[in-house]
Amino acid sequence: MITFSYLAIFLLLAILSTIFDMKIFDYTFWEAFRNLLFSEIATGRMIIIFTVLIGLVSSTVADFRLLKARKKKRPS
Numbered sequence: 001m002i003t004f005s006y007l008a009i010f011l012l013l014a015i016l017s018t019i020f021d022m023k024i025f026d027y028t029f030w031e032a033f034r035n036l037l038f039s040e041i042a043t044g045r046m047i048i049i050f051t052v053l054i055g056l057v058s059s060t061v062a063d064f065r066l067l068k069a070r071k072k073k074r075p076s
Helices: 002-025 029-037 043-073
Strands: none
Touching: 002 029, 002 043, 029 043
């Protein structure tokens, strides 16, 4: 559940920043999203990739620990 929440929040924040770029620079949605991911210096892309990977790994670990703790609490 933590992993799903993380992905949903990340997706919503990406959409929000795309909408801000649309309004500020008068782009279409797809132009703003493309510029967010594929800028010339690729700094934005690296930031996005690393934050997605770090967040995905940490949320998966937290989900696994919660699942393991729930299985331990249940009487067999």
